[in-house]
Amino acid sequence: MEGGVWGLVIILSAFMIQFIAFGISGSIGVYNVEFLDDFETDALEVSLISSINLGVFLGTGPLASYLMDRFSHRKVVIFGGLMCSMGILAIPWLPSINYLYFVYGVVNGLGGCLAYVPSHVLSGLYYDKKRGLATGIATAGSGLGITVGPIVIAYLIEEYTWRGSLIILTGVSLNIMVFGALLRPVPMKAKTKIISKSEVPSISSNLETVVPLPNTDDRKMPYLKKLVKYILTDIDFLVYFVNNIFWNMGLGIILALLAEFCVEKGISKIDSAFIVTLNGLGSFVGCLTGGVLSNIKRLNSYYTFALVNVLAGVSLLLMPIFSGIHLYITLSILCGFFIGIILGYLLALLADILGPELFGDGVGVIMIANGLGAFLGPSIAGKKFYFF
DSSP: OTTHHHHHHHHHHHHHHHHHHHHHHTTHHHHHHHHHHHTTOOHHHHHHHHHHHHHHHHHOHHHHHHHHHHSOHHHHHHHHHHHHHHHHHTGGGOSSHHHHIIIIIIIIHHHHHHHHHHHHHHHHHTOSTTHHHHHHHHHHHHHHHHHHHHHHHHHHHHHHHHHHHHHHHHHHHTHHHHHHTTOOOOOHHHHHHHHTOSSOOOSOTTOOOOOOOOOHHHHTSOHHHHHHHHTTTOHHHHHHHHHHHHHHHHHHHHHHHHHHHHHHTTOOHHHHHHHHHHHHHHHHHHHHHHHHHTTOTTSOHHHHHHHHHHHHHHHHHTTTTSOOHHHHHHHHHHHHHHHHHHHHHHHHHHHHHHOGGGHHHHHHHHHHHHHHHHHHHHHHHTTBTTBO
8 A cells, every 4th residue: 555554644644733733823814803802903913913924834835845854854843833832822921913923923833834844745755646635635634724723713712712712722732743743754665666766647647747856966965056956947836836826815815814804794703703614614625626636647637726726716706796694605615615626736736847856845935935925915905904
């Protein structure tokens, strides 16, 4: 069985790490409503918190890749889990919203990235033929986290206040370290088998790509020089990079501002959190769907990926045009589903473009695009009644 028993453990660990990390970061929109009331500030200042957090979370991938090369996947994830927890634990005692920009935005965001990237990369390295399915299942953890997170956090806020709920979430976040401890490196035999292949299996039957693999001397070259030589000069990768900026702008708006948008439209806080939860449910199903679709060789994955990007954008654009809780629920689920398919394809397409030898470094660079989009989306949308 490809990946072996421990490969399944890696997928489960990556799933749970993403479940926790995205479940907390993806629920920031629920807290934004509380921050508006408690700190007596405006929407733009509050939206900046989530923009910084998502931007750092998704944009510091190269640092995570560098640390993976320097240390190990396991050590980086454990340290990231500790940073996540400390970034949450400090929030209840902060005197003003300005401190949140650093404590939650930077510290928690960086910790989330250090936990997310290594676990996600390792889930792909354990598999070759089923890489798309493996990473799709792991990514589904983020969708499930966004599904469960908002509604659970809304309940915790109601029962224990928003400050008390954050102390509880600190304990939940510490479990990232537990799952990170299970991230064993790829066995040398399996690793040799993967990187010795002269041809990278393409997930698109209609596209032939020749990927130059680094030779032995190139593997020893400085990290930045390797990025420039093999990744930043790849036209296909650069197009993919720009694409990631744009769809992450939409994702950032959903995660950071959907709950506030619904409240602004007269929907209760609990129902608004429920709408965000349904978006996460759609994303969860979409991640699994994308993982399955990426393994169907007859299906052109690049055309499918482009089509799903368009559908996700259309479903998001329709939200400010129409009104009504039932329509918001429908559009939220559809948008989450399409974005979930994008996430399910994300690493499988990246491995197809760059090959397994540059896969880990490529994930780090593509995270810059993710972070840039996630930062710009909420920042721009939050200037005037969010995105309408």
